[in-house]
Each structure stands twice: as C-alpha cells, then as structure tokens.
Amino acid sequence: MAPDDNQLGSxxxxxxxxxxxxxxxxxxxxxxxxxxxRREELALLAGLSPxxxxxxxxxxxxxxxREILEALAGVLRLDDTERAYLWSLAMPSLAPADSDAIPAxxxxxxxxxxxxxxxxxxxxVVTPSRDVLAGTPLxxxxxxxxxxxxxxxxxxxxxxxxxxxxxxxxxxxxxxxxGLRATAATRRTELAGFVASMRERSETxxxxxxxxxxxxxVMGEKRLAVDGLGILRLSxxxxxxxxxxxxxxxxxxxxxxxxxxxxxxxxV
Numbered sequence: 001m002a003p004d005d006n007q008l009g010s011x012x013x014x015x016x017x018x019x020x021x022x023x024x025x026x027x028x029x030x031x032x033x034x035x036x037x038r039r040e041e042l043a044l045l046a047g048l049s050p051x052x053x054x055x056x057x058x059x060x061x062x063x064x065x066r067e068i069l070e071a072l073a074g075v076l077r078l079d080d081t082e083r084a085y086l087w088s089l090a091m092p093s094l095a096p097a098d099s100d101a102i103p104a105x106x107x108x109x110x111x112x113x114x115x116x117x118x119x120x121x122x123x124x125v126v127t128p129s130r131d132v133l134a135g136t137p138l139x140x141x142x143x144x145x146x147x148x149x150x151x152x153x154x155x156x157x158x159x160x161x162x163x164x165x166x167x168x169x170x171x172x173x174x175x176x177x178x179g180l181r182a183t184a185a186t187r188r189t190e191l192a193g194f195v196a197s198m199r200e201r202s203e204t205x206x207x208x209x210x211x212x213x214x215x216x217x218v219m220g221e222k223r224l225a226v227d228g229l230g231i232l233r234l235s236x237x238x239x240x241x242x243x244x245x246x247x248x249x250x251x252x253x254x255x256x257x258x259x260x261x262x263x264x265x266x267x268v
Contacts, residue, residue: 006059008089013057014212015076016042024075037075046071064090081182085214088185107134111241111249120268121253122146122234128187128246129153129194130180139252141267142226146250153180153194157202167223167231175217177208182216187246222252229263 017036021028026041037045043053048068055061056068064072069090073083107125115123115136122142124135130152132145139146143165145155156162156173166172184191199206218238226232234252241247254260 006062008062008086009057009059010210011086011089011212011214012042012072012076015078015082019076042072042075045075048072062090066091079215081185081215085182085185088188105131105133107247108241108243111247118251120264121251122264123249123251124148125241125247125249126152128183129191130176133247138264138267142232142252143224152176153198153205157198157205165225167225172222173204174208174213175215177205177211178213178215179217181209181212181214183246185214190246226263229267232260232263233258234260 016039017034019036019042021032021037021041024037024041024045026037026045039054039057040050043050046053046068048071052061056064069086073086076082078086105127111125112134115125115134119136119138122136122139124139124146125133127133132148132150132152134148135146140148144150144161145152145159145165153176156166156169156176163169180191180195184195195209199209219236221233221235224232224234232254234254236250236252239249239251241249254264
C-alpha cells in the first residue's frame with residue numbers, strides 16, 4: 001500500500017512529526033530544524049534507547065513488544081483508532097483478523113427493505129473499499145457519488161464534479177483517506193489493490209495516504225451543493241452491518257424544522 005513495505009516505520013515517523021516538542025516536555029533552546037519530535041527524543045520519552053527505536057522506525061525490527069507499542073502510543077498521544085492501526089502494523093497476529101475472501105457485493109434482503117422504508121432519507125450501503133451497493137433514490141438525487149455502482153473515494157478524487165458537490169472538498173478528501181486507512185487496519189489484503197490503484201491515479205490521494213493520518217468519522221455533518229437547492233447541511237450516522245463482508249450503512253438527515261428539512265421534504 002506504500003512505495004516501500006515499512007508501514008510501521010512510516011506511521012511512527014508521521015506521528016512524531018506532529019507532536020509539539022515543548023508540549024511533550026522537551027526543553028530545547030536551540031533552533032530546531034525538524035518538525036515535531038526528533039527520533040531520539042521520542043525514544044527517551046518512551047523509555048527506549050535511541051538506537052533501538054531507530055531500528056523500529058527504519059524497519060529493522062518490525063515486531064516490537066506490547067509494552068513498547070503502548071509506550072510509544074502514549075508519547076505520540078494516539079487515539080483508539082490510531083492505536084488499533086499501530087497494532088495491526090506491528091502485531092498482526094493480535095489484531096482483528098484480516099479478510100482474504102473476495103468481498104461480497106450483495107446486500108441482504110432485510111437491509112434493502114429498510115432502504116425502501118427510508119425513502120424520505122438519503123441512505124446507502126458501501127463495501128470496505130467504499131463501493132456503493134444500494135441506496136435510496138433520494139441519496140442518488142442529492143449526490144451522484146451516492147448512487148449504486150459508484151465508489152465514494154474514486155468520485156472524490158477523480159470526478160471533476162466532486163469539488164462542486166463538496167464545498168468543503170479538502171476536508172472531505174482528508175477524512176475519506178483517513179477513514180480508509182482505519183478500515184485497512186483489519187482488511188489490509190482486501191484493500192491493497194484498491195489503494196495501489198488510487199495512488200497511481202491521483203496525486204492528491206497519494207499525498208494524503210502517505211501522510212498516514214488514520215481516524216474514523218462514524219457521525220458528523222456534511223455540506224452538499226445540490227442543483228436547484230443550493231447548499232444543504234446534513235448530519236449523518238453510520239451503522240456497521242454484522243457479517244464478514246464489512247458493509248456499512250450511511251444515513252443522512254437534516255435537523256428537524258430547518259430549511260434543509262424543508263428542502264428534502266420537497267424532493268420526496
């Protein structure tokens with residue numbers, strides 16, 4: 001999924017470069033020429049020898065112990081999603097099992113029935129690689145990316161309409177890649193080909209992927225530019241569907257009584 005196979009070292013380096021040295025307790029009156037923590041500073045704060053930490057970051061030790069990972073995660077202030085991703089890189093045998101099976105592209109009948117009942121809301125189901133499998137007609141009306149046989153990532157980075165549909169395109173793409181990395185923590189084999197393809201097809205995707213940001217937005221708010229309606233502000237929730245396929249349902253909804261609510265009611 002990256003130009004080299006030292007995913008662990010690349011992730012650790014990207015995280016230490018984001019830590020402010022002073023806030024981490026490093027006293028340094030010299031003019032710093034590096035971003036974030038130096039390699040030896042991180043090592044000492046985590047209780048490691050600088051030479052041993054260098055082995056980890058350089059890829060010469062790819063399976064440090066549980067205690068070392070916890071110490072590094074603490075200094076780097078990793079959240080739960082980032083910690084899970086760190087474990088998947090360093091100790092894959094202890095991380096949730098990766099799925100080597102071909103992802104199922106069939107949505108269960110019960111889920112399709114729910115989508116039919118939720119015709120007044122934009123809702124859709126995606127695979128781990130963000131292929132849209134099924135959705136409500138209203139979802140497709142509001143955003144072409146939310147239509148069956150589309151891919152949310154491909155639309156955001158490769159479709160020229162994306163920057164028109166998403167007023168906050170920079171933020172949307174950043175979140176999309178960080179979320180895909182979080183999914184890759186448990187489905188690395190399944191997503192490897194897709195990630196490699198996107199890295200080749202989009203320089204922006206490649207840069208964001210190589211920044212190693214990793215987090216999930218399971219809820220939040222998104223702005224959409226919709227023909228004839230202007231800018232809509234919609235909240236969303238995500239629901240992981242039980243089963244080995246890794247399907248997720250997105251449901252978007254306006255705040256009750258808002259102008260966005262009125263606009264959606266006019267489309268149903």
